[in-house]
Amino acid sequence: MSQTTKTIEVIHKPEFIQGNEFKFPIFQVLKQDGATYKGAKLPEMDQEEALKIYRTMVFTRVLDERMLAAQRQGRLSFYLQSTGEEGTVVGFAAALDDRDMIMAQYREQGALAYRGFSVDEFMNQLFGNELDYGKGRQMPIHYGSAKLNYMTISSPLATQIPQAAGYAYGQKLEGKGLCTVTVFGEGAASEGDFHAALNMASVHKVPVIFLCRNNGYAISTPSSEQFAADGIAPRALGYSMRAIRVDGNDVLAVYLATLAARKIAVEENEPVLIEAMTYRLAAHSSSDDPSGYRSKKEEDVWRAKDPIARMRNWLIKKKWWSEDEEKQLQDSMRQEVLDAMKKAEKRPPPPVESLVTDVYDEVTPQLHEQLEKLKMHVRKYPDAYPKSAGRMTHG
């Protein structure tokens, strides 16, 4: 028997332990006005790092606003915002080693921006042009960067969670002192993949951080219809894993929690679960209208807890930031996004050959034949296939 035999209390009546008796506390350091809680210890963070975090949060919000507008103008097929969740996303990214792997869901553009994904790189993916690393195969927001250790996003939910456990196991075997962070929503945490991942990771002692963005909704489904228990954090206990619940709109708390989680993961080879309590302020995506399933009043309550405003208040209190600088930053970022968008829009789509590459390491004879047939067809009806006809060498 491999079960460790500690002294176990024996009872003689059928007394059940109630699953939700235990309530997870929530870790918070910053108040909304930027003051710190008594007894809270702030991270050792210099002005430069603090401003990098802040600028990244502002950047993703500007990007989100502009791109949603572009979608509404019909310039973009789809978009998905991280508005309201920037504190969680940039906070965790800032606490990592840049060589740690990130396996995200789709609302984590802030983490990628923090690592240095450029505006142009964002735009090329969003417009699926010839410079998109994903070669125009996936919908907008499915970013990826090998250089920045950011695994390309896959739409099927939760599939990245067990993969993160496996990736991190490999990192452990290589002894590089690195870890993997995988991000997912509280909705995705219902998938079988989530449960499988936690179990695999704890049994095999894997340096992985499971980060749940609990933003209250999975499309229209409120978390009350997603799970009956006290959120996601308690699930770690069943897998003998450490867990923490953190205020996801408190970027410094998320940063501190991730820093501590990373230490556990890397130094002890143990998985950790972080549940960040936040709110999806925007619609689920550009195809969604939240007025059908939640109230404006509820949204306003959360708007008042804006993570960007909270950090700004803190920075201003510290005299590291001013309203003037704020205005300048907003204006310059808007311009930067607009310029990049115009440039990316003008770039041609990937060539027709890209349809058959990367299915395998080499193009198979069948695919080659199918491509040739397709090209002949496009040459015959160039007006019907303007995207590829415009780029084809005629002959």
Added chain:
Amino acid sequence: MAKMNLLQAINNALDIAMAENEKVICFGEDVGVFGGVFRATSHLQEKYGRARCFNTPLVEQGIIGFANGLAAQGHMAVAEIQFADYIFPAFDQIVNESAKYRYRSGNLFDVGGLTIRTPYGGGISGGHYHSQSPEAYFAHTPGLKIVVPRNPYQAKGLLLSSIRDANPVVFFEPKRIYRASVGEVPEEDYELPLGKAEVLKEGSDITLLAWGAQMEYIEKAAEMAEKDGISCEIIDLRTILPWDVDTVANSVLKTGRLVISHEAPLTGGFAGEIAATIQERCFLYLESPIARVTGLDTPFPLVLEKEYLPDHLKIYEAIKQSVNF
């Protein structure tokens, strides 16, 4: 008769089935208050209550496993998988469980009350995870029925039949034409037979066969071909499993030619199965090889989806090639 789009027809069928039989239960991700991401289940929760129309947690294997249990217990479970691309987490429950409940228990138990509804197909700029046509994976599984309607009238009649059929049914809804396909639909209850193809138009030179959203392209291609003096017979297969061999074979015996079109990749696609069977049944009557117009043998792309998809022009070319063989 009322004018309905395909979604409204589906909603109407669900409404009729739920009103008639309180054992009909609809559930899936976001199907409750919101009425599903495409609004196919609009107002059903309002009308029939939370116990009979509800949101599930986000777990497809759970949805279908739950549905299997509910159906085994005697209810008519109508489960929605939000996109056919996300049916794969439930693959085990469908292929190993739903399909084999009756067989493995010697008919002691069955999940005949189960219907899985799911939007499939491309042409909506959905990239490869919101565009797939996975019918062939399920067509390889004895014990399932697979149904694909092409318009609102078909959708309502076929869905009512599927819900009431004594076998598990996977009902693929062509999401590209959810709103675009509008037609006259009787308000009252009616059923269309499963396992039966429909001859839409008679012709003498060539048989054109497809299902779901491809029907629109087949019809358009036929119009083009008719202008060239080619008489096309058009068949909507409607049920992929079990499929109506007789109707297709009889047509090909008459026309001597067959073009089959589907969105899914060529290799292992259901057109291959049809071609093999028709070749067996009609070998001496065939005037040209059976042609398949399908997606490429690649995952579904985003930017070049027009190039990827079989459309009226590609079908028209196949018709001409077949006739001029």
